[in-house]
Amino acid sequence: MMKFVISKTAVLALIASAVPALAGNIEPASIRNCTWCHGESAQGYAPAPRLAGQRPQYTENQLLSFRKHTRDNPFSKQYMWGAVANLSPSTARYLAFYFSKQHPKAGNDGDKELAASGKTLFEDGNPESNTVACAVCHGPNAEGIREIPRLGGLSYYYLKRKLTQWGEGYHAAAKAPMPRIASKLSSNEIEALASYLSFVK
């Protein structure tokens, strides 16, 4: 326990020392604070999703919703609520814009054998089971638009976790329709969608 506290303090000290070194231009320090977890080129790492190439309005909305505690799944609480606690709205906008300009790389970590059925579900939905086509909002190539996120190439684990957690009652940003939609997806449908999307370039 003591060891954990010390190492956390050390990280904080490291971040703090980086800030004065970049005095006069606070923005590179803010970017560094994101890339500690989201990866050097913002392609995502472990539980932290890729930010590179994401729709700036989406990223900005998420940062604000972490700040307001509307987005409340366990990792959000554990990492992002604290990370954005002192983030100004203008810095949130700047960061979202900055990461949207980074080139995204596909996660490619899903199950290849499920990709075809995931693609069908993404593009056509399933009218018999009242599952809507994801492409209606997220775009034919999962590229996203405005505040609707790009899904193409996000990691399988991230997509699966989000879709599952919404079904368990965790919240997205305010007014986002996804928790309602995800709650109707079966675990097989989630596996297929997350697999397919991880390969989309």
Next chain:
Amino acid sequence: MKVSSIRLALPTAILAIVFSATGRAEDTGTADFSKQSLQAKIEYCKTCHGVSGQGFHGSTPIPRLAGQQTQYIENQLQAFIERRRDNKYMYNVSHVLSPAMRTALAKHFSELNPKSLGGAPKELVATGKTIYEKGLPDADVPACATCHGPEAKGNGEFPRLAGQLNDYILNKLVNWSSERGQDPAKPDASAIMQPIAHNLTKSQIAAVAAYLNYLE
């Protein structure tokens, strides 16, 4: 032979009784679906068309269905099924719907009355109102109000336009000829709108769309 035909007939008779009893219990006339399956289908429609049928901005504008004419909704679903109206998603959505289900869905959405989503450029509204009410005689464009009504509430097969998403109206009118009336062997009411859409300029369409967007 006789015995086996009785054996076959009996379950059939039981099934017939069960079905007729279901029909009576639901009290939905010719309905071939349960209240639960209608409710699930309504929720499905609203996932894209908005929780109150007010429309939604997806990757493309998804139209408002609230307050729409029932006959228009039913006609459009039929047009999607017969591929007279081209749409990437709606054929798939509509071809599984029975005629009775289509009627029930149209009735449900026609009775909703949420506020318009708004958002259209306000500076275009005045020009749009003039075009809507007076038409553009020089361009052979009749007053929209002639068919769609003075308050744009529609009438039968003429759709309600009041409160519609302006970018939806813009997309539809600009692409009219490539989306509507796609089966030459089966001409439909969309032919009425074809020359009108063709004669309107994009900026005139944008103005009418802005006016309609704010109508309650």
